[in-house]
Amino acid sequence: MSGNLNEFGITHLRHVDLAVPDYETQRTFYRDTWGLTEEGKDGDLSYFAAEGSPEQYVVRLRQADEKRLDLIAFGADSNDSVDKLAAKLGGEGVQLVGDPGELQTAGGGYGFRFFDLDGRTIEVSSDVATRQHRAVEEGEAIPVRISHAVMNSNDPNATRDWYTKYLGFQLSDSLWSQHMGEMMHFMRCNDWHHSLAIARGPHTSVHHVSFEMRGLDEYMRGTGRVMRAGIKKVWGPGRHLAGNNTFSYFIDPSGNTMEYTTELERLSTDEWHPSLHDIADPNVQDQWGTADPMSEIIARESFNDPDKGVFVAPPV
Incomplete structure (x- = not known):
């Protein structure tokens, strides 16, 4: 599959972060109905993991007055790839939200954020700590x-x-x-x-x-x-x-x-x-x-x- 590897070192989708006014209702939905695991809560933030995934979280919820997409996060294969991508995007006129640095979110890591063509905030990160995960069992109807x-x-x-x-x-x-x-x-x-x-x-x-x-x-x-x-x-x-x-x-x-x-x-x-x-x-x-x-x-x-x-x- 060498030809399908990403030329800038982007490896996979990590998480999608959503801001919602009905925060408690949404927390209950993702945990009790959708089958994600609430890994942690930090003030107005909740982090939801999928049991079969090594990602710290796959959905982040934030309490806010208005509904919005906060960001989409992708993984990168190295800190070097993160730095090179940030330099490339910045040099080509893509609006960076910030320079690469240590992430303050769950699992840490090294990354940066920028706006895509339509104005979505995108994050690319490497070196994020993995979480203890497990094989989802037969008949267990929760996201992997x-x-x-x-x-x-x-x-x-x-x-x-x-x-x-x-x-x-x-x-x-x-x-x-x-x-x-x-x-x-x-x-x-x-x-x-x-x-x-x-x-x-x-x-x-x-x-x-x-x-x-x-x-x-x-x-x-x-x-x-x-x-x-x-x-x-x-x-x-x-x-x-x-x-x-x-x-x-x-x-x-x-x-x-x-x-x-x-x-x-x-x-x-x-x-x-x-x-x-x-x-x-x-x-x-x-x-x-x-x-x-x-x-x-x-x-x-x-x-x-x-x-x-x-x-x-x-x-x-």
């Missing part, structure tokens, strides 16, 4: 790890090109519509089909965040548990064509879409050629045929509110 993050952009092609140019992400596949053009770009930084995807939306916002389950049975049990808890299911269960992964999408209490998935494709060849999939083909949306057909109503659910954090770095 964070899988991917999908973001809305009103110019997804420009955002795709930005991530390719500045962060070395590679395009895996795209979704296309006869009326709307290119609708979603799946981007990879390792051999998973996508760690990031860019969706066409009316404004910059979170489309969804996805969590990998142990297997099909655990994925279905988890889907059922969240449904029984009365959380609104948007779409699924089904299996996408691009990435070949299963999907069940839910709206969390603050209006962000969260996904359970499993069996996301891993690319086993350097000679991967991106496909353009027509979303009018029912198999592109759902190979199983168990989910409702994708509709404008379903699509609108993941437009989310315009993000209040665009080009504003989070306080922590």
